[in-house]
Amino acid sequence: MRPSAIRRAGLAGIAASLFLAPGPGTAVPAGQPGQLIEPAQALALETALGLPQALGFGVSADGRRVVLAAATRNRSTLFLTAAGARPGVLTEGRRWDSAPRFVGDTMSVVFVSGRRPRGDEEETGRLFRLELGGEPEPLTEPDLVARDPAVDAAGERIAFLGRRAPGDEPDPGPGWDVWLVPAGGGNAERLTGHPGDEGPPVWSPDGVRIAYTFASGAGRDLAVLALGEGGGPLVLTAGSDQPVRGLPAWTPDGDGLAWASGASCDPRCPDGGFDAVVFAGADGSGEPYALLANERDLAEPRFRPAGSAADELEIAWIEADRGSRRIHRSRIERDANGRWTPAGRARVVTRGAGVAAGLRWSRDGTRLFALHEAPAFPRDVWSWPVTGGRERITDTLFPDIDVRSFSRPERIEVERGAITVGAFLYRPVSPPEGAPAPLLVHVRGKAGDAWRNGFNPIVQLLTAQGYAVLAPNVRGTGGRGTAFAALNDADWGGADLEDLVALTLAAQELPDISPDGACIFGVEYGGFLALAALARHPDLFACGVEAMGFADPRTLARTLGPERRAFVEGELGPVRGNLENYRRLSLNGEAEAIRAPLLSFHGEEVPEAPLAAKLDFLAELRARADYPLVELTFRGDAGRSVFRWETDRGANYAYFQKVLEFLSVHLQVN
Numbered sequence: 001m002r003p004s005a006i007r008r009a010g011l012a013g014i015a016a017s018l019f020l021a022p023g024p025g026t027a028v029p030a031g032q033p034g035q036l037i038e039p040a041q042a043l044a045l046e047t048a049l050g051l052p053q054a055l056g057f058g059v060s061a062d063g064r065r066v067v068l069a070a071a072t073r074n075r076s077t078l079f080l081t082a083a084g085a086r087p088g089v090l091t092e093g094r095r096w097d098s099a100p101r102f103v104g105d106t107m108s109v110v111f112v113s114g115r116r117p118r119g120d121e122e123e124t125g126r127l128f129r130l131e132l133g134g135e136p137e138p139l140t141e142p143d144l145v146a147r148d149p150a151v152d153a154a155g156e157r158i159a160f161l162g163r164r165a166p167g168d169e170p171d172p173g174p175g176w177d178v179w180l181v182p183a184g185g186g187n188a189e190r191l192t193g194h195p196g197d198e199g200p201p202v203w204s205p206d207g208v209r210i211a212y213t214f215a216s217g218a219g220r221d222l223a224v225l226a227l228g229e230g231g232g233p234l235v236l237t238a239g240s241d242q243p244v245r246g247l248p249a250w251t252p253d254g255d256g257l258a259w260a261s262g263a264s265c266d267p268r269c270p271d272g273g274f275d276a277v278v279f280a281g282a283d284g285s286g287e288p289y290a291l292l293a294n295e296r297d298l299a300e301p302r303f304r305p306a307g308s309a310a311d312e313l314e315i316a317w318i319e320a321d322r323g324s325r326r327i328h329r330s331r332i333e334r335d336a337n338g339r340w341t342p343a344g345r346a347r348v349v350t351r352g353a354g355v356a357a358g359l360r361w362s363r364d365g366t367r368l369f370a371l372h373e374a375p376a377f378p379r380d381v382w383s384w385p386v387t388g389g390r391e392r393i394t395d396t397l398f399p400d401i402d403v404r405s406f407s408r409p410e411r412i413e414v415e416r417g418a419i420t421v422g423a424f425l426y427r428p429v430s431p432p433e434g435a436p437a438p439l440l441v442h443v444r445g446k447a448g449d450a451w452r453n454g455f456n457p458i459v460q461l462l463t464a465q466g467y468a469v470l471a472p473n474v475r476g477t478g479g480r481g482t483a484f485a486a487l488n489d490a491d492w493g494g495a496d497l498e499d500l501v502a503l504t505l506a507a508q509e510l511p512d513i514s515p516d517g518a519c520i521f522g523v524e525y526g527g528f529l530a531l532a533a534l535a536r537h538p539d540l541f542a543c544g545v546e547a548m549g550f551a552d553p554r555t556l557a558r559t560l561g562p563e564r565r566a567f568v569e570g571e572l573g574p575v576r577g578n579l580e581n582y583r584r585l586s587l588n589g590e591a592e593a594i595r596a597p598l599l600s601f602h603g604e605e606v607p608e609a610p611l612a613a614k615l616d617f618l619a620e621l622r623a624r625a626d627y628p629l630v631e632l633t634f635r636g637d638a639g640r641s642v643f644r645w646e647t648d649r650g651a652n653y654a655y656f657q658k659v660l661e662f663l664s665v666h667l668q669v670n
C-alpha cells in the first residue's frame with residue numbers, strides 16, 4: 001500500500017486490513033481465498049499514524065464472535081468478526097463508538113457513542129443498542145453522558161457509569177455514578193451518589209448485585225450494591241489498607257471478590273503500581289487478605305467461570321515482567337484457615353515478549369481473551385484455549401507492511417546503588433555498514449509511565465530511518481511494584497534523571513552505537529526530564545525535543561485542574577508546606593547551561609500541559625540571542641494529539657513531521 005493510498009481507503013479497506021484480507025478496493029468472490037500478499041512496504045510516517053488502533057472488544061456468549069472498537073482517523077469504529085472470518089463494519093458514523101458489549105445470548109451489541117473530548121482517556125458519550133443488521137437505537141437521553149457499560153448475564157439490564165451533561169449551570173453536580181437501564185429500552189435509574197467518581201460496574205454471576213469502586217480518602221474503596229433490597233451499598237474495604245485499582249472480579253458462586261491493590265495511584269492510572277491481588281468475602285465478613293503477592297505489578301484478576309470444584313477455583317491475572325505483561329493462570333484452594341491460596345505452580349499463558357490487557361474468560365471457561373501486542377505486531381484480540389495454544393482473532397496491521405523491517409529491542413540494565421534500572425534499545429535493522437547509529441533517548445510521558453515491550457510504530461519508524469532508540473524505565477516508573485514506583489517521589493529530576501544518564505552512557509558504550517551526540521525526546525513529564533537533562537548534563541546531549549512539558553513543578557501544580565493537581569501533589573506533596581522542595585526541583589534559572597539546540601512544542605488550550613509552567617524557563621532561552629531555540633504552538637486544544645494520537649491525526653502528523661525534520665538536521669544518520 002502506498003502511503004497516499006491510506007487516505008483513500010475507506011472503512012471497507014480498513015476492515016480488510018484487520019484480518020490479512022486483500023488490500024483496499026480489492027473484490028474477492030464469495031467462497032474464494034484472498035490473494036496472497038508478499039509484504040514489501042516499510043513504515044512511512046503517514047502509514048504509521050494511519051494504522052487502526054484497537055481500543056476495546058466484546059465477546060459473544062458462545063465465545064465464537066468478537067466485536068472490536070478500533071480508532072480509525074479521528075474516530076472509533078466497531079467491527080464484527082470471528083476467528084478466520086472476514087470482518088464486517090458495524091458502525092460508520094463520524095463519532096466515537098467504543099466499549100462494545102454483547103447482550104446476553106443474542107446477536108445484538110450495546111456500545112457508547114459520542115464525540116469524545118480530545119485527550120479524554122475515558123470512553124464517554126451516549127449508550128446505544130445495535131441489532132446486527134439493523135440501525136443503532138439510543139438507550140439513554142442526550143443529556144446523560146455514559147461510559148463503561150456492563151450487561152447482566154441474562155441480557156436484561158445494563159449498568160453503566162453516567163453523569164448529567166453540563167447545561168446552563170457550570171457544574172452539573174456529582175461526578176460519575178452507577179446507573180441502570182433496561183436492555184430493551186426504558187428510563188435510566190441512578191443507583192449511587194458518592195461525592196467522588198464511581199468506577200465501572202461489575203455484575204455478580206446471579207445478576208442481583210453490582211460491585212464498583214468509589215473515590216475515598218484512602219484512594220478507592222470497593223462496594224457491593226444489592227438490587228431491589230433497598231438500603232445503601234456494603235463497603236468491603238472501609239478502613240482497609242488495600243486500595244482498589246481496576247475492575248474487581250467475582251468468584252463463580254458470587255461469594256467473594258478479588259482486586260488488584262498495593263499502590264497509591266491516580267484514578268486514571270491504567271495499569272501501574274499494583275503488587276498484590278486481594279480477596280474479600282462479598283458479604284463483608286472477614287478482613288481482606290492477599291491472595292497473590294509479588295514485587296512486580298499484578299493486575300486484572302479474573303476467576304474462571306466454569307470447570308471448578310466447590311473447594312477449588314482457578315484464577316487468571318496479568319503480571320508485569322521486565323517490560324512485558326504476561327497472562328498467568330493458577331488453581332487456588334482453601335487452606336486450614338479457610339482462606340484461598342495458590343495451589344501448585346502458576347502457568348504462564350503468554351510466553352515471550354508482549355503486553356496483554358483487557359483480560360476476560362469466555363462464559364463457559366474454555367478460553368481466555370485479551371488484547372495483546374509485541375514489538376513486531378500491534379494490539380489485537382487473541383484467545384488462549386485452556387487446553388493450550390493461541391489464536392489471533394484480529395489483525396490491525398496493514399497486510400503489505402513488512403514486519404521483517406521491525407526492530408526487536410534488547411534490554412539494557414544498570415546497577416544504581418541498591419536498585420537496578422533498565423531500558424529497551426531498538427537498533428536499526430539495516431544500519432549503514434561501518435557507521436554507528438546515532439542515539440535518540442525517548443522518555444515516556446506522565447510521571448510513572450513505563451515503556452512496555454509492545455508495539456510502537458513511531459519507534460519502528462525512527463529505527464527504519466537509521467536511529468537507535470533508547471527507551472528508559474527509570475526509578476518511579478510502573479511495572480516493578482509499589483516501592484520502585486515511589487522512589488522518585490518528592491525528587492523529580494533528581495535520581496531518576498541520573499538513572500536516565502547512566503542508561504544513556506551504557507547504550508553509547510555498545511557496539512555500533514554512536515558514542516557522541518545523543519538526542520533526548522520527551523513529552524509531558526518526559527519533557528521535564530528532557531529539559532533537565534539538557535541543563536544539567538549539557539555535554540551528553542547534542543539536541544533535545546520537548547513537547548507539552550514543564551520546567552517549574554510549583555507553577556504546574558497551581559495551574560492544573562483539581563484531578564491532575566492531586567496527582568502532582570501525591571508525587572511531590574502539597575505545595576503548601578513543601579515550597580522549598582518545589583523550588584529545589586524547579587529548572588528556572590538553569591537554562592543558561594543549555595548548549596544543545598531545542599525544539600519545544602506548546603498548546604494554546606491544553607489544561608493538562610499549562611504553558612505557564614515553562615514560560616520563565618523559555619524566557620531565559622529566548623533572552624540568549626545566539627541560542628538555537630525552535631518553538632511551535634498548537635492552536636486551540638490540538639496539542640492533545642501529542643498524548644493521544646487518534647484525537648487529531650492531522651495535528652499529530654504535523655508534530656512528528658517537525659520532529660523528524662529537526663532530527664535530520666541535528667542527529668544526522670551517516
